[in-house]
Every structure is written in C-alpha cells, then in structure tokens.
Amino acid sequence: AQRVTQPEKLLSVFKGAPVELKCNYSYSGSPELFWYVQYSRQRLQLLLRHISRESIKGFTADLNKGETSFHLKKPFAQEEDSAMYYCALSNFNKFYFGSGTKLNVKP
C-alpha cells in the first residue's frame, strides 16, 4: 500500500540556518513525488516535483530510492519560508499526502 510519512509535525529554525524536512514513502512501483506548500491563508500549491530536478525558492529535494526518501532541503532558511509543507506521492493520478510539517523560521 502507498504511504507517505513526515515524522516531524513542527520544525523551528533561525533565519539563515539550513533546513531539512523529512519525507519517507512506501510504494511498490516507480514513484512520482512532489512537495506542496501552504502559506498562511493561501491554498495548497506545488513547490517542486522530483521529475523536474529543479530548485524552487532555494529548495531542492532528491529522490533516494534505496532509503525511500524525498527530503526537502534549503541551505539558508528565510522568514517567508514559514508555512506548512506536505510531501505527496502520485499513483496513476491519485495523490497521497503526508500529514505535513509546519516550518517556523524565526528572525
């Protein structure tokens, strides 16, 4: 069965510090993985997807099939990065979401 696990409910860091939001998944096939972000009072929106291998707002995520992980990283956190972050796995157009990690970047 497909499952996405985000072990941290809350992550607090100081501005300028590195940040890593953890995501582990279980899936028997070839996964399509995404990170979605929800800023305060805004809708859920795509941050990045593993297939694009892109960096968005300084964030990157590498798919590690051996460890079944897709951790989200940023070397220097900014206050505007404070938001809820959801890791998601797509299986034939059905998205499975983790429970989310709230990132709080302190000044």
Added chain:
Amino acid sequence: GAGVSQTPSNKVTEKGKYVELRCDPISGHTALYWYRQSLGQGPEFLIYFQGTGAADDSGLPNDRFFAVRPEGSVSTLKIQRTERGDSAVYLCASSPGGRNTEAFFGQGTRLTVV
C-alpha cells in the same frame, strides 16, 4: 484565468442534514479530485474523476458520500445525513491529467456539523 473555485467557503449545518459542496475546476482540466483534510492531517483522497466518470472512488468513507461531474467540468460533492465527524475542510483540485502533472487546489470548503 481563474484557479479552482470552491463554494461555499464555509458551511455550518446541523447533524442529519444534507449538504452539497461545489467545485469549479480550471477550464480544460480533465482530471478532478476531492480531498478531505481534518485538523492536523494532510489531505485524504476521496474521489477522482477523469472527464465525467469517477475513475476511482475508493476514498469515499461510506455511502453517505457521493460526487458527480455530469458535464466533465463542475463537480458537486454530496453528503447525506451529516455527522459531526464529517466536519473538515473539503478540498478540490484539478489537473490536465497524465503522469507527473501538477494538481491545482482550490481554497477549500470548511464544513462544520453541529
């Protein structure tokens, strides 16, 4: 172009009543999804439409929940005999379909059953 629109944004209803939640997807998007998000949880899949048909309704919790998309555009999620446990934010998303395509989310409808 407008994004995914959901109405109403908030709905308070009494236990046992019937409610309808509406979703207007992005024009041209063939795939439409309904999710439910309870406090402190991630979005939980309910149902997925490809065009007019429900391609996967395995996430609907029971037969009180039903969704339609009669013309392949607007969708309505219907909940009969509402219970307090149905209280949640109901999210709709649409996408062009196909692998690795992004799902675009609406703002959600916050349903409160009292």
